[in-house]
Amino acid sequence: MMVVESEAVVLCAQDYGESDRIVTFFSVEWGLVRAMAKGARRSRKRFVHAFEPNSVVQVGLRQRRALSWVESCRLVEGHLALRSDPLRWAYAGLLVETTLRLNPENLPNPTYYVLLRSGLARLGTDRDPANVAALFLVRAMRILGALPSLEGCCQCGPTMAEASLWRLSLATGRFSCGAHSAADKEGIDLDKGAVALLQAMLQAPLEKIWRFRLRKRAVHGLIKAVCAWVEDHTGQSLKSRRLLHRMETGPEIPAPSPTSAALVVSP
Template sequence: METSRSEAIVLTAMDYRESDRIVTLFTLQHGKVRGVAKGAKRSVRRFGPALEPFARLSVELVVREGLSSVRSADIVTLYPRIRQDLRSIGLAGYAVELVDRYLPDGAPSPRLFRLLTAYLERLDGGESVPSDRRFFEANFLNILGYRISLDRCSSCGVDLLPGAERRVGGAGTVLCAGCGRYGAPIGPDTAALLARCVATGRFGAVLFPPAFLQEVGPLLDGAIATHLTRPLNSLAFLKQIEPD
């Protein structure tokens, strides 16, 4: 079996048997890989403290169907400032759980890898604001082919002009005023900012005022939840530490 080296973000890690760890990695070259790191709990030279959630690594591995073999891991960064702040831990955990739950095994996505690392860097820099989570979600859905349609009613198909009234429909869809008369409103300015999120790849370029966050939140939450088979553990934690 051929050994390769790849950049990776740790999505999950758990102890296995007496000295091993099973990890799920989002690698730049191979996509999502689940593997066993033999002796990881006692081999400081080969692994040290590397195999922790949302750590960024350079890993040496043998990719196989089923469980791959993680031979060694060098730390690029553990994002230490994230780990000093409860809110940042919650947001980083949410981001990596989303990637783990959505991404199939063995499907490389360099754009998603760049988005995830940019978000972790933003959190680690202490610059993150509530808009960044929604920016991450909008681009996450777009990259994976689940972009929210803002220009056409998801029910009747009528075109929604820039100033048109929009409403939140089921499963994170956007409806016209007639089809979504009971849904929460999405103002034209909120829709314009959401569209800008996927037109730029730079965190901080789009800022949602508090009132706009209240509008865009249910829409993105619904769009994400509709593609999941069970609730996100990290989302429950986030709701505990920042209920608004």
């Protein structure tokens, strides 16, 4: 069988037997894919720093029987800025873990790949990693078809100008104006400004969504809502979510600054 190459993000790697590793990638070519890296633990020379989580690599896979085998793996981008900051690293873990949970194996999704790659890159540089994570999760839900339309109330139609408060419920798949939101108790409340910003973000090209800035309350509400939906949907809790919660409530991370007064879209 011939070797096929693809760019990919390393999601995780686990030891297998005495000398091998099983590596999970999200790739352009195959989407989520697991592959055996023969001898990866014994010979460091063959795959130099290639299986670190969150790294972008150029990987060559050979299909043999039911398994994929890593024939080559070359580091393209190691995201050093992420590795030196525990909070950014934890948010990167959230991007990676939701990607693992939500994508079926061997189903290519190049749009999702672009989102993941640019989201990880932005996490290393943006002044607000939580905002990056919230934008990523909302856009990922849209790409995967799990986000209801935000164009208007699911009951009274497109009356965006008339209502100032809206509720988004991922569990029921409903987006409603304040008058029709009573049924969606677990939903997240969004004001008109946040809804307008999300609408614009969902229309923007993937590489350009990171300039949108949500208010702190919306950021944390959206992250919480998407994480709860992922946990419900898959029946598995998100380790990265628990880690982030500990980091943000623990003594080592300073309390977040007061909510900024305005929504900002920087040029």
